[in-house]
Amino acid sequence: MHDALPSASRDLDLDGDTLREECGVFGIFGHPDAAAITALGLHALQHRGQEAAGIVTFDGARFHAERKLGLVGDSFSSREVIERLTGANAIGHVRYSTTGETVMRNVQPLFAELDAGGFAVAHNGNLTNGLTLRRELIREGAICQSTTDTEVILHLLARSRKPRIVERFLDAIRALEGAFALVCLSNKKLIGARDPYGIRPLVIGELDGRYILASETCALDIIGARFVRDVENGEVVVITEGGIESLRPFPAVPERPCVFEYIYFARPDSIVNGKSVYEARKNLGAQLAAESPAEVDVVVPVPDSGVPAAIGYAQAACVPFEMGIIRNHYVGRTFIQPTQSVRELGVRMKHSANRGVIAGKRIVLIDDSLVRGTTSVKIVRMMREAGAKEVHFRIASPPIKHPDFYGIDTPEREKLLAATHDLEAMRAYIGADSLAFLSIDGLYRALGFAGRNAERPQFTDHCFTGEYPTGLTDLGIETPKRLSILAEAD
Structure with a gap:
């Protein structure tokens, strides 16, 4: 669903006769120029979404957010904006909407105050059970502020009874179906995750000894960062002051990245899954x-x-x-x-x-x-x-x-x-x-x-x-082992 405000790319495509770009995500942990670096990374990922852009930072005490409709350069090139985004940790997002209207309340990263602290999430992909999850959550009393499937992830975190934020995050993503590459920011952690099939890309980079997460390697190149490796399919990486930890919350399945990254979506100068x-x-x-x-x-x-x-x-x-x-x-x-x-x-x-x-x-x-x-x-x-x-x-x-x-x-x-x-x-x-x-x-x-x-x-x-790797629950084709989001986790 889209509203009446067009993006520049949509205007040029008068008949809807192209494949639409998806979204791009970026995150960096522990760098004094986190906001400026994130803005540069989003510039490199602009081809993945031109409708809106946003950055969330954390300065050790407070989260700061700037979200704007339009291109990255229109909103994040001024010193005033970057100076408002204080802190050494940041995540960012460029958006082309496939779920939810193009309005400010849907611009990512989305942020929520949880009892465990603040949490921001940026999402590339689409949840094929997002509407089903949303209906279940609303029936149980959740109040949704947006129409994007990404908000479901925040509600799932809030409902989890696990004591630690990482455990809550794993609880949440186990309920998801479809394609997702997530970059998330908590008070003390930068978290990245790919869906079990690795449909959407996500890479790890390093700049000045600090770790970066990004949708494509071209976002590393623009800031002079070193490519470390791909986040693997079904992997969750947790970045803290102590380094990087890898978690495997899903049963192992063969990787199946989206072939359209090679055909159309990724920038030609990017390296996707080693190619x-x-x-x-x-x-x-x-x-x-x-x-x-x-x-x-x-x-x-x-x-x-x-x-x-x-x-x-x-x-x-x-x-x-x-x-x-x-x-x-x-x-x-x-x-x-x-x-x-x-x-x-x-x-x-x-x-x-x-x-x-x-x-x-x-x-x-x-x-x-x-x-x-x-x-x-x-x-x-x-x-x-x-x-x-x-x-x-x-x-x-x-x-x-x-x-x-x-x-x-x-x-x-x-x-x-x-x-x-x-x-x-x-x-x-x-x-x-x-x-x-x-x-x-x-x-x-x-x-x-x-x-x-x-x-x-x-x-x-x-x-x-016509062979879809996951269930399509929102279309009435459910995966046989989908976990109920409302059942208490073991």
């Missing part, structure tokens, strides 16, 4: 060239996310790579008017044809994914109007046929083009001379595996396969 995102995307393009070659004169990426795959495709196919589409990075929402005639022109404000490298050429367009297909229609038309002789389309991922419930804001299944059209119908719809997708086995081969093992896939790939 370079940039190299992974180039490999996707190379594999696509091997599977679906095209007799063309030039390879053209759909910028910006299609660029690495297009480079890989061009190199593998030995066809020249050209920036045949130029993206305008400076289109703001004030340019967008709610009239159909201007909406039709909107794609030209974001993308314009580089006529000099397109006219008279047979081109192949490379994009990372295809969702509704409406933007692809406009780009193909733009290429033809710029004089392209032929326009072929190649997608560096398999067809998206199923919605996501783990933090990616995909449309309903009936609005996914590949869920309602066969390949020829999709080609005709977007107006291309040919259309092809990367195969599911090709996706796995490009990422370093022999193929997709049907008995135990290596990634969370449900958007392509």
Whole structure:
């Protein structure tokens, strides 16, 4: 659910025809410049969410919070704001909402005063039993102040009867279902956690001898921090003045990180689960060239996310790579008017044809994914109007046929083009001379595996396969061993 206040990224996407970024989290413990470092880390993670940003710090006596709608740079670049965020411990969050409206009460990190002290939480992911938990909590007397699933975690902590804050935290996350990467701050601890399958990423870094938690390694690079390791799937790390402790509160299951981190979400300069995102995307393009070659004169990426795959495709196919589409990075929402005639022109404000490298050429367009297909229609038309002789389309991922419930804001299944059209119908719809997708086995081969093992896939790939790794309790598909949040823990 979203309210009427759009983000800059949503304005540019006139038809909802992209995969939405998720959220980004950051935390640092014991550094005198904690707030400023956190703001820089959030800048690096801005691609994961542009609707809102927040930072919570602790100075040894009090918690301080600043939460703002909009981009990090709009609110956290001034000295006055950073100086209000005193303390050596901090956590931060950038948000794209998949649960809850874009209003101030939903901006994270969320904070609560518990009998054990203050506690703040920042969450990347989506709980597939969040609504069910919320209803149960409200029936038992809980008063919710937000509409985000993250607030459920604070209520679960408050209800736990365990004596220590870490034990309460473990109690709380054992009740969660779905995808989560959490960064939390208490009076004396910085806590990080990943869901049992490790669907959402979280890494550990080190700066000046102090530990950091972040969604991606690019947030470490911007502050000159050293990458230590990934937080493992199902792991909880507790950082204190004494160092770092690792806990394993969940039964062991094979790791299944979200494959879309490699296809679309993560920044190209990040390393996710030991793999370079940039190299992974180039490999996707190379594999696509091997599977679906095209007799063309030039390879053209759909910028910006299609660029690495297009480079890989061009190199593998030995066809020249050209920036045949130029993206305008400076289109703001004030340019967008709610009239159909201007909406039709909107794609030209974001993308314009580089006529000099397109006219008279047979081109192949490379994009990372295809969702509704409406933007692809406009780009193909733009290429033809710029004089392209032929326009072929190649997608560096398999067809998206199923919605996501783990933090990616995909449309309903009936609005996914590949869920309602066969390949020829999709080609005709977007107006291309040919259309092809990367195969599911090709996706796995490009990422370093022999193929997709049907008995135990290596990634969370449900958007392509329909196989969801967790239960979907809020949709009426419950996990067989979900713990009751209201039962007293053993």
